[in-house]
Amino acid sequence: MSHHKIEVSNLHFSYPDGHEAIKDISFTIYHGESVGIIGANGSGKSTLLSLIMGILFPDRGEVKVGEVTVTKKTLAMIRQRLGMVFQDPDDQLFMPTVFDDVAFGPRNYNLDENEVKTRVEEALEMVGIPHLIDRAPFKLSGGEKRAAAIATVLSMKPDVLIMDEPTSxxxxxxxRKLINILKGFSHTKIITSHDLDMVLETCDRVIVLKDGEIAADGTTQEVLTNGKLLDSCGLEIPLSMQKCPVCGMIK
Ligand SMILES: Nc1ncnc2c1ncn2[C@@H]1O[C@H](COP(=O)(O)OP(=O)(O)OP(=O)(O)O)[C@@H](O)[C@H]1O
Ligand SMILES: [Mg+2]
Incomplete structure (x- = not known):
């Protein structure tokens, strides 16, 4: 289904202070793929996601979702298809109750209130927090907030799920619950993370960023076993793939 394809072509982006955060990045993500985007702090992961979502716009190059280029004019359509969970859940939760936050997107589509309620309940069930439905988001714990933030995206039933550091x-x-949820989704997924063991479990492809450029793009096995590559990008082989210091075995 090519309409879920995400095509990033020769993307360049500098912040207003002149810092060049994304330098000539190109890749295509196909329907149903689970792609991890990894890289050291400041390598450009969150900036890249913001460019895909149309929160930022490139200086050069383009992002296409299916046949549609991400521009200010196409944003409404793009946001129906791509759902993003931000690095900081506080950026996603702003209503007086969890119900209202999770209902916000569906209500924006003018769905009738019964359908909205069903979507909210389903989304909260999926992330395991149905009991928090009437709580104030700002009074939740960090993990509870993250689950609520994910539910705000799931209630929109996006084709593509984009998550910035979901396990932090x-x-x-x-x-573990989140990993199981991610494994259960048949959505196309793009996940940035420093939790390489989570990436190993949930992604079949990994793109490595280094100083705003792609240092590698390959299968998860290929990339996450390449110690030399990871080391040169400020990363380490996932713990579960490291040899036991006592017996030398891999788990
Ligand atoms: N608003 C901004 N203005 C100027 N530079 C910025 C801004 N936001 C980010 N940057 C810079 O752009 C680069 C990429 O930042 P980005 O947040 O995309 O990195 P990241 O890979 O997501 O890092 P982390 O792992 O810490 O989340 C960094 O050098 C950062 O300092
Ligand atoms: Mg980031």
């Missing part, structure tokens, strides 16, 4: 700040159980 999660305790081991919440992290």
């Amino acid at each position: 700040g999660l305790d081991p159980k919440s992290r």
Whole structure:
């Protein structure tokens, strides 16, 4: 289904202070792929996601979703198809209750209130927080906020799920729950993370960014076992793939 294809071509972006954050990046993500975008702090991961979502616009090059180029004019359509969970859940939650936050997107599409309620309940069920429906988002714990932020995107039923550092700040159980949720989605997924063990479990392809450029783009196995490459990009082989210091075995 080519309409879910995301095509990034010769993308360049500098922040207003002149900092060149994205330098000539090109790749295509196909329907159903799960792609991890990894790289050291400041390598350009969040900037790249913002360019894909049309939160920022490139100086040169373009992003196409299916046949549609991301521009200010096409944003409404793009946002129906791509749902993004931000690095900081506080950027996503702003309503008085979790219900209202998760209902915000569906209400914007003028769905009737029964359908909105069903979507909210389904989304909260998927992320395991149906009991928080009437709570104030700003009073939730970090992990609860992240689950609520993911639900605000799921309630929109996007074709493509984009997540910036989804496991940061999660305790081991919440992290495991999130990994299982991600594995359960048949959506096209783009996930940035420093949690390379999570990337190993949830992504079949990995793009490595270094100083705003693509340092590697390959299968997860290929990229995450390449110690030399990861080291040169300020990263390490995932813990679960490192040899046991005592017996030398890989788990
Ligand atoms: N608003 C801004 N103005 C100027 N430079 C910025 C701005 N936001 C980010 N940058 C710079 O752009 C580069 C890429 O930042 P970005 O946030 O995309 O990195 P990242 O890979 O997501 O890092 P992290 O792993 O820390 O989240 C960095 O050098 C950063 O300092
Ligand atoms: Mg970031």
